[in-house]
Each structure stands twice: as structure tokens, then as C-alpha cells.
Amino acid sequence: xxxxxxxxxxxxxxxxxxxxxxxxxxxxxxxxxxxxxxxxxxxxxxxxxxxxxxxxxxxxxxxxxxxxxxxxxxxxxxxxxxxxxxxxxxxxxxxxxxxxxxxxxxxxxxxxx
Amino acid sequence: xxxxxxxxxxxxxxxxxxxxxxxxxxxxxxxxxxxxxxxxxxxxxxxxxxxxxxxxxxxxxxxxxxxxxxxxxxxxxxxxxxxxxxxxxxxxxxxxxxxxxxxxxxxxxx
Numbered sequence: 001x002x003x004x005x006x007x008x009x010x011x012x013x014x015x016x017x018x019x020x021x022x023x024x025x026x027x028x029x030x031x032x033x034x035x036x037x038x039x040x041x042x043x044x045x046x047x048x049x050x051x052x053x054x055x056x057x058x059x060x061x062x063x064x065x066x067x068x069x070x071x072x073x074x075x076x077x078x079x080x081x082x083x084x085x086x087x088x089x090x091x092x093x094x095x096x097x098x099x100x101x102x103x104x105x106x107x108x109x110x111x112x113x
Numbered sequence: 114x115x116x117x118x119x120x121x122x123x124x125x126x127x128x129x130x131x132x133x134x135x136x137x138x139x140x141x142x143x144x145x146x147x148x149x150x151x152x153x154x155x156x157x158x159x160x161x162x163x164x165x166x167x168x169x170x171x172x173x174x175x176x177x178x179x180x181x182x183x184x185x186x187x188x189x190x191x192x193x194x195x196x197x198x199x200x201x202x203x204x205x206x207x208x209x210x211x212x213x214x215x216x217x218x219x220x221x222x223x
Contacts, residue, residue: 048209
């Protein structure tokens with residue numbers, strides 16, 4: 001069975017631009033969560049979606065947003081990019097998000113110049 | 114909020130050696146997972162282990178939920194075991210929010 005697919009794998013953007021990242025979860029998984037990984041802060045939770053609804057949100061500014069579609073695919077958007085947004089963005093899928101394990105995608109490495 | 118501490122932060126082993134990685138957490142959890150992050154950044158799920166013991170080949174894990182710790186054992190280490198090992202927990206009401214430790218960076222030398 002296919003794993004979690006994230007696109008694109010690599011991205012270079014300029015400060016002030018916006019970016020959209022995509023995540024396709026494992027078939028049948030309804031929970032998708034997003035994480036940001038940086039050398040200084042480690043892995044930090046951005047938000048979680050279940051059945052097209054955001055259930056939980058981490059401590060990030062409003063420039064970071066997301067959505068989930070009816071087929072459980074999810075996108076996250078970062079507007080007005082800053083240099084500090086350079087990071088590895090990982091998404092994870094789970095059957096229900098609680099009481100089940102999470103499977104991560106390969107990530108999108110975003111560089112802001 | 115819940116705290117997750119991993120030890121040691123760094124570990125250097127000779128190929129063939131055994132090791133134990135530890136994860137302490139500060140409150141009750143309903144999910145605990147161990148991940149291995151490879152050099153390309155992907156987090157590989159090793160164990161989903163909120164309690165008890167599991168084994169998968171050369172790796173095994175034990176979680177003692179009542180004492181709030183988990184251990185990951187790596188036996189007969191290989192160079193391909195190198196990378197960062199993360200423990201992550203999830204607690205009641207925090208759907209999707211895995212709290213990660215800072216990781217143990219393992220280097221296995223040939």
C-alpha cells in the first residue's frame with residue numbers, strides 16, 4: 001500500500017512570496033498533521049486535520065494555514081515568506097489521530113532566500 | 114505541557130555493538146512512537162508502543178507507562194543504523210499533536 005506522499009520534495013522561494021505544499025495520506029487515513037523541523041527548534045507541530053476540519057493547531061503565526069479535501073489530501077500554505085521559514089516540512093497521516101500510530105512522508109525542504 | 118527528554122543526545126558505536134536509548138516523559142500518554150530519521154530527512158516509524166514490549170529484528174522497545182519512560186534497544190548495530198532517533202508522544206485531547214524529544218544522534222563506525 002502506498003505511503004504518505006509529499007510534493008514537492010525541494011523548493012526555493014524568495015522572501016515575501018507564498019508557497020503551497022501538498023500531502024497525500026495513506027489510503028483510508030483521515031487524520032493529517034503537519035510539522036516544521038529546524039535545527040534550532042526541532043520538530044514542531046503546525047496543525048492537524050480530520051475529515052476536512054482543523055482539530056488542533058500549534059503555536060505558529062497566521063501566515064501558516066492549511067486545509068484538507070474530501071479525499072483526505074491536505075495542503076499547507078505559508079504566505080509572506082520569511083528567511084526563518086526555511087525548514088523541512090513533514091506531514092503525517094493516521095487512521096484517526098488518537099490511539100493510532102502516525103506515518104510520515106519524506107518531507108518538503110523549503111529554502112527561503 | 115508535557116515534556117519529552119531523550120538520552121543520550123549523541124552516541125558513537127563501533128559496528129556490532131549494542132545500545133540502549135531512553136525516553137522520559139512527564140505525564141500520562143496515550144501514544145508513544147519511536148522514529149528513525151534517515152540522512153534524507155524521512156522519519157521512519159520503528160515502533161508504536163504506548164505500553165509493553167515489542168521486537169522487530171535487531172530492534173526492540175519497552176515502554177513502562179506507569180513510570181513514564183521508554184527504552185529502544187539496538188543490537189548488533191550496523192552502519193545503516195546511523196541517524197537520529199526520536200521518541201514522540203501524544204496525550205489525551207491533543208489530536209495529531211505528537212510532542213517530540215530532541216533526539217539521539219547515533220553514529221555507527223565500520
